[in-house]
Amino acid sequence: MVFNSIPFLIFFVIVFFIYYTICKDKKQWQNWLLLLASYFFLGYANWKMLWLFIVATVVFYYLGIAIAKANEKNQERLKIVGVVLGLGLLLYFKYLGFFIDSFASLLNTIGLHTNIHSFKIIMPLGISFFTFRLISYVLEVYDENIEPERDFVSFATYISFFPCILSGPIDRPQFMHQLKAVRTFEYKNVADGCRQFLWGLFKKVVVADNCAIYVDAAWGNIDGSSASTLVMAAILYSFELYADFSGYSDMAIGVGKWLGLKITDNFKTPFFALNIADFWRRWHISLTKWMTDYVYTPLSFVMRDWKKWGTIMAIIVNFILVGFWHGANWIYGVYGLYHGLLFVPLILSGAFAQKNEIRVNRWNLPKWIDFSKMLLTFVLVTVSFLLFRSEDLSLFGHYIVRMCDDSILTIPYLMKRQFYIPTIIAILVMVIVEWVYRNDLEALLRHSKYRCIRWLWYYMLIIACFYFSAKESAQFIYFQF
Amino acid sequence: MKYFFKSICLFCLPFVVILVPYFIFDPFKVIWEYKSYYPLDGSPLYIDNNRSFVSAKMFLKNKDIYHYDSFVFGSSCSTYFLVEDWKQYLPDCASCFHFDGYDESLAMILSKMNFVSQNAPLTNVLICLEPDMLSKDQLESGHLWMIPPQLCGYSNLLDFQLTNVETYFNYDFLGACWKFWFMDSISQEMIDKQLMNILPTYYDIQHNETRKRIEDSKYPDSLYTSTKLRRFYHSRQTQEISCPQLIGESQYNLLLQMKNILEAKSSSYRIVINPQYDQQSINPKDVKILRDLFGKHFYDFSGVNLFTSDYHDYSDPYHFSDRVAAKMMQIIYESDSARQQQMMDSIYMRN
Numbered sequence: 001m002v003f004n005s006i007p008f009l010i011f012f013v014i015v016f017f018i019y020y021t022i023c024k025d026k027k028q029w030q031n032w033l034l035l036l037a038s039y040f041f042l043g044y045a046n047w048k049m050l051w052l053f054i055v056a057t058v059v060f061y062y063l064g065i066a067i068a069k070a071n072e073k074n075q076e077r078l079k080i081v082g083v084v085l086g087l088g089l090l091l092y093f094k095y096l097g098f099f100i101d102s103f104a105s106l107l108n109t110i111g112l113h114t115n116i117h118s119f120k121i122i123m124p125l126g127i128s129f130f131t132f133r134l135i136s137y138v139l140e141v142y143d144e145n146i147e148p149e150r151d152f153v154s155f156a157t158y159i160s161f162f163p164c165i166l167s168g169p170i171d172r173p174q175f176m177h178q179l180k181a182v183r184t185f186e187y188k189n190v191a192d193g194c195r196q197f198l199w200g201l202f203k204k205v206v207v208a209d210n211c212a213i214y215v216d217a218a219w220g221n222i223d224g225s226s227a228s229t230l231v232m233a234a235i236l237y238s239f240e241l242y243a244d245f246s247g248y249s250d251m252a253i254g255v256g257k258w259l260g261l262k263i264t265d266n267f268k269t270p271f272f273a274l275n276i277a278d279f280w281r282r283w284h285i286s287l288t289k290w291m292t293d294y295v296y297t298p299l300s301f302v303m304r305d306w307k308k309w310g311t312i313m314a315i316i317v318n319f320i321l322v323g324f325w326h327g328a329n330w331i332y333g334v335y336g337l338y339h340g341l342l343f344v345p346l347i348l349s350g351a352f353a354q355k356n357e358i359r360v361n362r363w364n365l366p367k368w369i370d371f372s373k374m375l376l377t378f379v380l381v382t383v384s385f386l387l388f389r390s391e392d393l394s395l396f397g398h399y400i401v402r403m404c405d406d407s408i409l410t411i412p413y414l415m416k417r418q419f420y421i422p423t424i425i426a427i428l429v430m431v432i433v434e435w436v437y438r439n440d441l442e443a444l445l446r447h448s449k450y451r452c453i454r455w456l457w458y459y460m461l462i463i464a465c466f467y468f469s470a471k472e473s474a475q476f477i478y479f480q481f
Numbered sequence: 482m483k484y485f486f487k488s489i490c491l492f493c494l495p496f497v498v499i500l501v502p503y504f505i506f507d508p509f510k511v512i513w514e515y516k517s518y519y520p521l522d523g524s525p526l527y528i529d530n531n532r533s534f535v536s537a538k539m540f541l542k543n544k545d546i547y548h549y550d551s552f553v554f555g556s557s558c559s560t561y562f563l564v565e566d567w568k569q570y571l572p573d574c575a576s577c578f579h580f581d582g583y584d585e586s587l588a589m590i591l592s593k594m595n596f597v598s599q600n601a602p603l604t605n606v607l608i609c610l611e612p613d614m615l616s617k618d619q620l621e622s623g624h625l626w627m628i629p630p631q632l633c634g635y636s637n638l639l640d641f642q643l644t645n646v647e648t649y650f651n652y653d654f655l656g657a658c659w660k661f662w663f664m665d666s667i668s669q670e671m672i673d674k675q676l677m678n679i680l681p682t683y684y685d686i687q688h689n690e691t692r693k694r695i696e697d698s699k700y701p702d703s704l705y706t707s708t709k710l711r712r713f714y715h716s717r718q719t720q721e722i723s724c725p726q727l728i729g730e731s732q733y734n735l736l737l738q739m740k741n742i743l744e745a746k747s748s749s750y751r752i753v754i755n756p757q758y759d760q761q762s763i764n765p766k767d768v769k770i771l772r773d774l775f776g777k778h779f780y781d782f783s784g785v786n787l788f789t790s791d792y793h794d795y796s797d798p799y800h801f802s803d804r805v806a807a808k809m810m811q812i813i814y815e816s817d818s819a820r821q822q823q824m825m826d827s828i829y830m831r832n
Contacts, residue, residue, distance in 0.1 A: 006643055020482060185482045455492060467652050 082138030098328030183260030193257030200250025211240035316340035533582035555609030586617030
């Protein structure tokens with residue numbers, strides 16, 4: 001059930017109505033409703049795997065309580081059990097087939113032919129986000145940052161909260177504090193939620209889905225496309241990935257606001273980053289923070305004696321794991337390694353931990369030096385996204401080689417006018433709006449005090465979603481020649 | 482909360498205003514019930530509708546009146562198999578119904594056969610396939626082609642209605658509709674963009690037939706403009722070309738299910754591969770599969786033959802004339818097998 005679908009609309013209208021009427025002023029009822037709605041949402045995607053979420057939730061619920069009650073030695077053991085269980089779930093469903101295939105390939109490479117075959121494991125949707133929440137909870141309880149949650153409903157709601165379960169953001173257990181109070185209807189929150197949802201929808205269906213048409217066409221015909229077309233596809237893919245992911249996050253955060261719950265931000269105009277460190281503070285923020293707190297920080301502590309080289313090693317390991325988190329394929333590991341290596345110059349120069357402020361000129365545009373840094377960061381990141389898009393290194397290499405062809409100076413294939421003009425305009429609108437509102441909590445935040453102007457803007461976005469969403473052109477008469 | 486709902490209602494007002502004419506005029510005729518979904522006075526339809534949906538509706542509406550037991554399935558080409566000609570080969574008590582659809586697929590034909598077999602006897606069946614239909618194992622999407630809710634237990638009712646609403650909101654189409662409804666005007670642009678269908682309509686309610694016999698049974702010369710000739714009737718290969726094999730596992734399963742229904746209902750049936758003007762024949766492997774499956778009930782008229790030699794028998798490369806259809810029926814319903822073979826040889830110019 002995706003956000004931009006009629007089933008979700010029907011589902012959410014029912015939940016919203018019950019939440020603020022029948023469950024009004026009753027915190028526990030609201031939590032129960034959210035839990036049931038979340039399980040329905042998960043079950044709609046795949047009801048056969050619902051048992052896994054419920055069982056894992058129950059196990060970790062009791063694990064959290066046990067950790068708080070145990071002595072120091074047993075706390076350590078229970079923490080390890082929790083982390084191993086959580087990672088074990090992830091490893092089994094997401095990576096087991098990959099490990100088996102890789103092991104078999106390795107044996108075949110050294111001349112030991114095997115009959116090992118990987119078996120198809122159905123990966124439950126949202127398993128990556130779900131397990132990270134479970135692991136995060138156990139670690140936070142162990143570190144005594146939070147008390148173990150005694151209310152199972154609150155705990156289970158946090159673990160499986162439906163706006164975030166499929167694609168994040170990855171909220172921390174502190175999210176549960178919000179479930180301890182009644183959520184009353186607040187016009188401001190709901191209106192903000194509508195704005196954010198609409199903005200996310202625009203990014204997803206207009207920018208991302210239209211870019212995907214061009215990108216898929218180019219990737220489907222690398223040899224037949226000119227270098228300039230492949231460069232254009234690479235650039236559009238960066239916008240596609242950002243618009244798709246951040247659009248979904250915006251919609252999730254908007255849904256959270258409708259329910260009176262704050263969901264952590266996940267993107268903060270990453271294409272305005274001045275360097276790679278700045279980029280990762282703005283891109284998939286919830287994952288970056290999670291990995292920083294639970295992987296990078298402990299690793300850099302362990303390797304602290306190696307000084308800068310320790311930091312470099314920690315960063316590289318951190319990002320390799322970030323890469324693999326995205327998928328069970330060596331190419332994701334290379335993606336992570338690539339990003340880790342990009343940190344090396346920053347760490348060695350000492351610029352790694354520096355706060356980055358964009359300097360603007362009198363027209364509120366970035367100064368040339370900062371603009372060039374943004375451009376460089378964008379190029380470096382775009383190359384990494386090509387890794388992400390490729391199924392393997394050879395395809396990535398082939399794409400790069402074809403991009404360096406002498407047809408780089410030709411005009412790229414532009415598809416039909418009714419495609420590329422709206423797409424380019426949509427990208428420009430997205431970039432301009434996000435530039436103008438880069439320091440605000442979210443885009444479209446009450447940009448005009450006049451309702452008619454605000455509403456005109458919203459109507460334009462809705463119309464754009466309707467008319468420029470990527471779909472096959474309609475045929476109206478069964479054409480008889 | 483009241484203020485929020487008031488704001489939402491006010492905000493949605495323009496969309497509601499646009500939607501109201503949709504419910505009043507029902508452009509695709511999917512909301513309200515109609516005695517006939519096509520004009521009976523020969524006037525144009527203007528806004529095309531989902532042919533399969535209309536066929537399903539008319540079948541359910543009239544099955545208890547006319548007691549249908551004889552059905553033609555296929556795409557728009559099957560409409561040239563006129564009931565008037567078909568009835569000659571059926572018992573006097575046969576009651577015929579055209580259950581055709583636009584751009585039909587094997588999956589859709591099977592759905593229709595399932596649906597009909599639950600509601601009426603399948604005494605006589607004529608299935609008319611184009612060569613490319615043999616590959617179509619999926620249901621089509623789009624408001625003109627998607628499976629009607631009646632054929633799938635109403636499980637896609639919401640999706641079906643929303644698809645039509647979404648089509649209505651198409652920028653060009655919406656403008657054309659409003660101009661047509663409120664200004665009673667159809668511009669050349671609407672016709673050029675194929676937003677409106679201005680061809681005269683023929684419709685026989687009883688048989689759900691949208692085709693009548695052409696005068697002289699051949700298309701007039703005036704139909705063949707130089708543009709049309711250049712676009713559609715290009716020179717053809719002298720040697721017969723056969724299509725690549727189209728029937729795979731999923732298509733075979735669909736055909737097998739069709740056969741099972743026909744045999745379970747003890748139907749008298751014929752399966753015909755229609756002749757296409759491009760003269761491409763279906764792949765010999767596909768011919769073998771179909772012959773093994775359907776035996777003497779299967780007839781292949783694809784490839785180079787007398788039907789496909791004269792473009793006056795085709796209004797376009799796919800749609801032949803009723804004369805061609807009548808001749809095909811004469812062959813497939815010939816009871817003397819020797820005579821039948823002689824007729825086939827004659828069509829294929831085999832001596």
